[in-house]
Amino acid sequence: MLGRYVIRRSVAALITLFGVSVLIFFLARVMPGDAAGIALGESATLEQIAAYRERHGFNEPLHVQYWVYVTDVIDGDLGESLYSGSKVLDDLAFTFPATLELVLFSTILMISIGIPLGVLAGRFRDGYIDNFTRVFSLLGVVTPSFVWAVFFLLAFAFYLKVLPVMGRLSEGAVAPPFVTGLYLIDSLVDGDWATFRDALSHIIMPGVALAMASIGQTTRMTRANVGESFDKTYIEFARAYGFKEFRTAAVYALRPALIPILTILGLDIAIKFGSAFLVETVFGWPGMARYGVQVILFKDLNAIVGTVTVIGFFFIVINLIVDIVVAFVDPRIRLGALAQ
Amino acid sequence: MIAGAFFGGRGWYKFSRNRLSLFGLFLVISFILMALLAPWITPYPQHAESFIDFANANQPPSAKYMFGTDLIGRDVFSRVLFGYRISLRLSIIVLAIAVPLGVIPGLLAGYYGGWWETITMRIVDVFLAVPSLVMALIVVGLVGSSLTNAMLAIAFFWWPWYTRLLYNITRQLKNEGYVTAAQVVGASHWHILIKEILPNCVPSLLTKMTLDMSFVILVAASLGFLGLGVRAPTPELGSMIAEGANYLPAMWWLPVFAGLGILIAVLGFNLVGDGLRDLLDVEV
Numbered sequence: 001m002l003g004r005y006v007i008r009r010s011v012a013a014l015i016t017l018f019g020v021s022v023l024i025f026f027l028a029r030v031m032p033g034d035a036a037g038i039a040l041g042e043s044a045t046l047e048q049i050a051a052y053r054e055r056h057g058f059n060e061p062l063h064v065q066y067w068v069y070v071t072d073v074i075d076g077d078l079g080e081s082l083y084s085g086s087k088v089l090d091d092l093a094f095t096f097p098a099t100l101e102l103v104l105f106s107t108i109l110m111i112s113i114g115i116p117l118g119v120l121a122g123r124f125r126d127g128y129i130d131n132f133t134r135v136f137s138l139l140g141v142v143t144p145s146f147v148w149a150v151f152f153l154l155a156f157a158f159y160l161k162v163l164p165v166m167g168r169l170s171e172g173a174v175a176p177p178f179v180t181g182l183y184l185i186d187s188l189v190d191g192d193w194a195t196f197r198d199a200l201s202h203i204i205m206p207g208v209a210l211a212m213a214s215i216g217q218t219t220r221m222t223r224a225n226v227g228e229s230f231d232k233t234y235i236e237f238a239r240a241y242g243f244k245e246f247r248t249a250a251v252y253a254l255r256p257a258l259i260p261i262l263t264i265l266g267l268d269i270a271i272k273f274g275s276a277f278l279v280e281t282v283f284g285w286p287g288m289a290r291y292g293v294q295v296i297l298f299k300d301l302n303a304i305v306g307t308v309t310v311i312g313f314f315f316i317v318i319n320l321i322v323d324i325v326v327a328f329v330d331p332r333i334r335l336g337a338l339a340q
Numbered sequence: 341m342i343a344g345a346f347f348g349g350r351g352w353y354k355f356s357r358n359r360l361s362l363f364g365l366f367l368v369i370s371f372i373l374m375a376l377l378a379p380w381i382t383p384y385p386q387h388a389e390s391f392i393d394f395a396n397a398n399q400p401p402s403a404k405y406m407f408g409t410d411l412i413g414r415d416v417f418s419r420v421l422f423g424y425r426i427s428l429r430l431s432i433i434v435l436a437i438a439v440p441l442g443v444i445p446g447l448l449a450g451y452y453g454g455w456w457e458t459i460t461m462r463i464v465d466v467f468l469a470v471p472s473l474v475m476a477l478i479v480v481g482l483v484g485s486s487l488t489n490a491m492l493a494i495a496f497f498w499w500p501w502y503t504r505l506l507y508n509i510t511r512q513l514k515n516e517g518y519v520t521a522a523q524v525v526g527a528s529h530w531h532i533l534i535k536e537i538l539p540n541c542v543p544s545l546l547t548k549m550t551l552d553m554s555f556v557i558l559v560a561a562s563l564g565f566l567g568l569g570v571r572a573p574t575p576e577l578g579s580m581i582a583e584g585a586n587y588l589p590a591m592w593w594l595p596v597f598a599g600l601g602i603l604i605a606v607l608g609f610n611l612v613g614d615g616l617r618d619l620l621d622v623e624v
Contacts, residue, residue: 019466027478038482142606144558146565147599150585158589274471278562282585293566296481304478312470
């Protein structure tokens, strides 16, 4: 039953991936009208544009162009970036770890702050903690990430002067030897505490700014579902059985709430890749999202296509993983009781 | 039915019991009034355009300029209020385009099922697979930044949420007794969709639209912040924050007040949306 579910979800994910590639192709090649003119810039002559069109197969029918684009992507050939002059794939490989580190860091914050806070608020409904949580999570959701970023900069970098303003490491600091590309992990692997502290102090503000909305979202979601759990008889039973309140709340009330939380996790990560476009710009974080902003402003078609393809691919894979994990966790899906 | 739930005493009573919702309603009404009345209530309406006064540039907040002035001496308070006009116009037009565009395929997919459902919902999955902010950025980046392009780009990536919502509701509703009854007496599909199912989607739709007012304002400000929204000299909250963020900490008042400006608008619609969700007891 589960095996069949996994296969069906994987096929659906592949179809979505195909659809995303068509959408991206349409946006970058068909919609702008004159892709060659954009690619060459405003100073290009008509002959140059014609030559470019010929060389890149823009005169072929659309379905042929699409096929060339897809096979190139599968081969890992995303073309050259006008903006940087190097291969798009190299640019992405170089900038991706920084964005991944930021997104993972803020995902950890979201889980480790959002869920406990939500459980507490659900346990002590309408108490002080609940009211505080409500305001905190609301502010998190409604304040744009770049506004948090500016507020944090003013407070912690300029007024209190406790955190650095920009970048991943202090000026002159040497990046830790490459293992994963995530400085926090690489510096630990290297056993270099000074670099670890430096990287940590740089990631705190962008990480928290990126996490605020999703912390709020997770807290609300957890609070609503855990709150419902506390009305159920199995909680009464757990208490009657003499389990400590902590175990009752953290195990029995939380478990049924985990499934809806898991499902929004995938969506939240996709949104983080979007918000990273803003946060990385504010903090000069040398990641893929800032690269994305720059290539969009530069109208660098190959690089734009490459960046969105990576984001779309990641989102689809993460959602697939989340769905499969949920299927394992949720006995209703695992045992096929829910007709999907 | 909705009007009854709302304006009939009981709905309003229940809504007004929640102080947060009332506060939200206050913010929303203030936001709309400030946007509509900006030319008459701002101290320097001429500062909304390309006005230059270098003698008063970069002034911190004072009695004369409540929120200070920007790089070329324009009153930030006046520009925030005029920025509200742009935000309000933009979000209303985006929803006016995206809602019908999403509602119709969602209704049909939920009601008819079959291949139409498969195709529609797959397309929705595709559109939701990349953050709408990123897609809107690309579209505006390639076709050029202007208010119209920003609106079209956001709307083009916003409709799938409504398709998904309407699809989920319709799929449940089509098994309700009154729909079966209508089918039995020989009502047309058209009648059932428009007269039986659609009215019952309105509470969810209304709640989602209220919440989305806040999220569209947010996305639009994000576009502006990255320099891909409305073009200068038109005042836009996101681009004002970007302008000030380049001169931190010296020009703190520009991003702080423009940021608070966004916050108030977004918070208001969010609170009212939450209140509606509780009141109408819907999922969105």
